[in-house]
Amino acid sequence: MKQRIITAVIAGVPFLTLTILGNWPFIIMMVALATIAMNELLKMKQVKSLSSTGVVGYLLMWLLLLPENVLPFGWLHTNKLELFLLLAVVLLILTVITKNNLTFDDAGFMLITSVYIGFGFHYFMHTRFLDNGLALLFFVLILVWSTDSGAYFAGKSFGKTKLWPEISPNKTVEGAIGGILLAYIIGISYLLIVPVFSSWLMAFLFIFAVSVAGQLGDLVESALKRHYSVKDSGHILPGHGGILDRLDSLIFVMPVIYLLGFI
Template identity: 70%
Template sequence: MKQRLITAVIAGAAFVTLVIIGEWPFTLLMIALASVAMGELIRMKQMKLLSPMSFLSFILMWLLLIPEKMTSLEWLHVHKLELFLLLIVVLLALTVVTKNSFTFDDVGFIVLASVYTGLGFHYFIYTRFLDDGLFLLFFILILVWSTDSGAYFAGRSFGKHKLWPEISPKKTIEGAIGGILVAFLIGITYVLFVPIFDSWFITVLFIFVVSVTGQLGDLVESALKRHYSVKDSGQVLPGHGGILDRFDSLIFVMPILYLLGLI
């Protein structure tokens, strides 16, 4: 418990500081976190980290992750998305070249893992550099953290009905509802001091979407770990597991907010 608390304080303070600083330090942090998270997925799959396939996995992820303004592929006369699709074709061709020692399932894993981590962390960067990005990103962080805390304490105090025991045996329906209620309590308090949206309808919708999809993102990572029979995604954060264990909710929330036009 002491180790967990120390890690939370140090890592949390460093993360918040870089969020506030923004610019290159924050962008480099997101690239580093996404790269570690991709490595965690590769290890779950039991692929060799130092291999051509892993290298291609990182390339695909970085293509989605790094903002357009930071990379220029004009010398290749190709757009980043076109290169992404071309590399998928190369991966599919490798299933033939390797006589299925590298399989279609491996291709699917690499593509989906790169999209999962690449786009998730990409929209961190995207949101931070919006005009009101600092306050908006803090709003999202506060909502996710308050949902997690509310779900934990509500589940411990009132939890009786399992939410999805096949995926996450400890989570309860009461905990999930408690997480949403706490997110609304903390979220409404935040916007009273730091107005984010002009409409209360959008504010309420935003809080609900973040709280619900954040919990869904947590379940997605739980399903992933259960599938690969691992307890934690990694050990980079003592007492807390890996980067995916800490950012599973957030990297699921960010693309959904973008797709819904809420960021």
């Protein structure tokens, strides 16, 4: 626990500082974190980063990650979606060129992984650059961390009913409920100081969506690690594992709240 706290402080201070600063320092941090997270997933799949498959995977992810004002495509007379589809076709062509050393399953993995990482960090950036983006982003961060803490302590104290033992044997229904409850307690306290939403109904729905999506994001990464028989996605953060271990809930939440129309 002591090591987790020390790592959280050492990593958290620059993360929050660059998020507050915004602009290019923030964008560079997002690109770096997304690239490391992509590398962690490639290692799970045992794909070399500098292989043709790995390179295409990074290109797909960066394409979805970077906003249009950073990565303009007007001079190519095309858009990001068309380029993404072109690279998807290239992946399928590689299954033929490599004589199935790159399988159809591998190609599917790269596409899903690039969407998972690329859009997750993209909408984190998208939210930061909204008019009230910083306040909203801190609200999301607080809700995700509150949910994690509430689920952990409620699960330790009251957990009896397994939530999804085939995926994450330590998670319980009581822990999940505790995470949602603490998210509401901390979230409402935050809103009394920083009124992010004009409607309390919208705020209550937002808190619920973030808390539930955050826990689902954690389960998604647990399912990935169990499938590939790894304990942690990486070792860059002592006591926490990899970047994906630390940010799995967050990068799952951001596209969800975008699709639900909250941002």
